Every structure is written in C-alpha cells, then in structure tokens.
Amino acid sequence: MAPMGIRLSPLGVAVFCLLGLGVLYHLYSGFLAGRISLFGLGGEPGGGGAAGPAAAADGGTVDLREMLAVSVLAAVRGGDEVRRVRESNVLHEKSKGKTREGAEDKMTSGDVLSNRKMFYLLKTAFPNVQINTEEHVDAADQEVILWDRKIPEDILKEIATPKEVPAESVTVWIDPLDATQEYTEDLRKYVTTMVCVAVNGKPVLGVIHKPFSEYTAWAMVDGGSNVKARTSYNEKTPRIVVSRSHSGMVKQVALQSFGNQTTIIPAGGAGYKVLALLDVPDKSQEKADLYIHVTYIKKWDICAGNAILKALGGHMTTLSGEEISYTGSDGIEGGLLASIRMNHQALVRKLPDLEKTGHK
Numbered sequence: 001m002a003p004m005g006i007r008l009s010p011l012g013v014a015v016f017c018l019l020g021l022g023v024l025y026h027l028y029s030g031f032l033a034g035r036i037s038l039f040g041l042g043g044e045p046g047g048g049g050a051a052g053p054a055a056a057a058d059g060g061t062v063d064l065r066e067m068l069a070v071s072v073l074a075a076v077r078g079g080d081e082v083r084r085v086r087e088s089n090v091l092h093e094k095s096k097g098k099t100r101e102g103a104e105d106k107m108t109s110g111d112v113l114s115n116r117k118m119f120y121l122l123k124t125a126f127p128n129v130q131i132n133t134e135e136h137v138d139a140a141d142q143e144v145i146l147w148d149r150k151i152p153e154d155i156l157k158e159i160a161t162p163k164e165v166p167a168e169s170v171t172v173w174i175d176p177l178d179a180t181q182e183y184t185e186d187l188r189k190y191v192t193t194m195v196c197v198a199v200n201g202k203p204v205l206g207v208i209h210k211p212f213s214e215y216t217a218w219a220m221v222d223g224g225s226n227v228k229a230r231t232s233y234n235e236k237t238p239r240i241v242v243s244r245s246h247s248g249m250v251k252q253v254a255l256q257s258f259g260n261q262t263t264i265i266p267a268g269g270a271g272y273k274v275l276a277l278l279d280v281p282d283k284s285q286e287k288a289d290l291y292i293h294v295t296y297i298k299k300w301d302i303c304a305g306n307a308i309l310k311a312l313g314g315h316m317t318t319l320s321g322e323e324i325s326y327t328g329s330d331g332i333e334g335g336l337l338a339s340i341r342m343n344h345q346a347l348v349r350k351l352p353d354l355e356k357t358g359h360k
C-alpha cells in the first residue's frame with residue numbers, strides 16, 4: 001500500500017535515477033581506469049596475484065632473474081610471430097625511411113606483431129621499468145599478456161638466488177626482428193629476436209633467439225648462461241663477420257687492419273654476428289673470430305649481444321675501444337668491435353681511427 005500523502009513526481013524520479021546512474025558511472029570508470037593503468041604504458045603498479053607486477057612486491061626493485069625468465073619468453077613469443085608471418089608469405093613490407101647511408105630502413109608485419117607481443121609481455125610483468133623498442137608501440141592496440149612468473153629450470157640451475165636492483169636503474173632494449181632486410185629476402189638463418197636489460201646503462205643480461213631454428217642463447221653478467229665461448233680463436237688472421245646490407249667501408253677497414261689473409265664473412269643481423277663468435281650448436285650458424293661494424297647502429301641491435309659477450313668474458317666496444325652506455329640516445333656513432341678470448345685492446349690498436357680515415 002502506498003504511504004498516504006506522498007506523491008511521486010515523474011520528474012523527481014527521473015532526476016533521482018539520473019543521479020544514481022551518474023554515481024554508478026563514476027565508480028565503474030574509476031575501476032576501469034585502475035585496470036588500464038595496471039597493464040598500460042608505465043602505469044602505477046597495483047594488485048598482486050600470480051601475474052602481478054614484480055616491482056610492487058618489493059618496493060620498487062626488480063629481480064634480474066625474473067627479468068631474464070620473462071625476456072627469454074618474450075624473445076620466443078616474438079619469434080613465433082616472426083615465423084608465422086614469414087610462413088604466411090604476407091609481409092606487408094614498408095620503408096620507415098632511409099638510413100644515414102641511404103639504405104631502405106624496412107619494417108614488416110613480422111616486426112610489428114613481434115614487437116607487440118614482446119613489449120606487452122615485458123611491460124605487463126614489469127610495469128615500472130623503461131622499455132626502449134625498435135618499433136612504434138600503438139597504445140590504442142594494447143594487449144595484456146600475463147606471465148605465470150615461473151622461472152625455467154635451466155635458469156634456476158645457473159642462477160640460484162634472486163638478483164634485486166632498483167626498477168629505476170633498469171633500461172630494457174627490445175629488437176623484435178633483427179635482420180629485417182634479410183627477412184624480406186627470405187634469408188631466415190640471419191633472423192633473431194632480442195631482449196637486453198641494462199642496469200645504470202651497463203648491459204647485464206641478454207637474450208638472442210633464432211625463430212627459424214628455435215635456438216635461444218641467454219646470459220647474465222655475474223649470473224650464468226646457457227651458451228659459452230669456443231675453445232680457440234684465430235687472433236692473427238681472424239675470420240671477420242661483417243654486415244652484408246649496411247657494410248659501409250668495413251671490408252677495407254678489416255683488411256687494412258688485419259691483412260689480406262683475413263677472411264671476411266658478410267652476414268645479416270647483429271644478433272647472428274655475435275652468435276658467430278660463440279659455441280652455438282645451430283647448424284645454420286657460421287663461425288667467426290671477430291665482429292666489426294663501421295656505420296651508425298642502434299642500441300636495440302647490439303645490447304643483447306654486448307651483454308652476452310660481457311657475461312662470457314668477451315667485449316663489445318666502439319672501434320676506439322670505448323664501452324657503450326645503454327641509456328639515453330638510441331644509437332652509437334663510433335662503430336663496433338666484438339671479440340672474445342682475445343686481447344681486445346690490442347685489437348683496438350690495430351684499427352684505424354675512422355674519423356681521420358673517413359672509413360665510415
């Protein structure tokens with residue numbers, strides 16, 4: 001029975017309902033915004049759970065062992081995209097512009113889709129760390145890729161304890177498809193996906209994955225690795241692996257420094273060329289004693305290889321022997337020299353000064 005003396009005005013009911021809807025909308029949009037910031041680009045960490053952000057659990061620190069585990073997974077998942085696109089034969093090849101030397105800087109669906117998987121897997125697991133990646137990340141096309149936080153046995157076996165560092169000291173470098181030029185030419189053996197973690201600009205862990213042979217090399221400085229150096233290298237007349245598509249004057253530089261007996265091996269991909277210096281079981285992998293590059297190159301191309309070489313006692317420096325800092329600008333100007341189990345500084349002394357000789 002309706003209470004006596006109270007009349008419900010239709011206008012009052014409508015205003016009341018609208019107010020109610022407003023309150024509900026406010027609450028719900030706040031909740032949604034919270035979810036988006038959790039998984040979004042650089043949002044504040046929150047929540048927990050199996051796949052919750054690592055930094056939140058430990059007051060702004062991240063465990064490098066966990067970062068290694070998720071980096072391996074990211075390289076493999078990115079590699080699955082790279083392989084899938086290549087096998088579909090629909091690459092949607094585009095030019096991003098030209099390099100300084102005038103070569104086409106190419107991009108394909110393989111680069112874009114691999115980048116999306118790798119970036120969001122790492123960003124979801126570690127929302128507080130800086131991630132620099134070769135390809136543009138489309139914020140309108142976000143993907144939440146949960147990680148189960150399981151560290152694979154081979155990593156646990158090599159690295160027994162967690163290695164915490166402040167999240168703000170970390171810079172991650174992703175190359176979702178190294179050797180894009182060769183990928184478009186269907187030269188599959190050169191193609192890799194790479195992840196590198198630098199701490200205060202120093203490369204500390206690297207992952208290089210070959211999607212077409214499903215081989216993955218990883219190493220952490222002062223941690224462990226699943227790859228090692230070969231037992232011997234030819235320092236006197238080295239086999240030198242160099243770029244086949246961004247070579248500049250590298251052949252002249254190599255022959256001038258190490259003599260005409262030197263064998264030059266042109267190859268695609270900076271990841272492939274670092275693996276050429278190591279003891280890699282993959283049959284499609286050529287072997288070399290040194291890796292030299294003379295033109296400009298980007299840090300996502302070289303950071304993972306630098307970290308792996310460093311972890312195994314090798315070196316990657318500019319041609320004048322300077323260490324490379326993996327913060328700040330995207331690229332390096334001074335060329336590259338990579339070696340392992342050799343006197344690196346003695347090799348540097350054999351090289352000409354590129355600025356003076358104009359051999360870039």
Ligand SMILES: Nc1ncnc2c1ncn2[C@@H]1O[C@H](COP(=O)(O)O)[C@@H](OP(=O)(O)O)[C@H]1O
Binds near residue numbers: 101
């Ligand atoms: N002069 C240059 N300018 C820009 N990028 C360069 C470069 N030389 C090499 N690179 C990049 O470094 C990687 C290895 O090069 P190369 O195969 O010639 O040795 C390639 O990366 P991506 O394939 O990821 O673009 C290539 O584009």
Ligand SMILES: [Mg+2]
Binds near residue numbers: 111134180
């Ligand atoms: Mg690339």
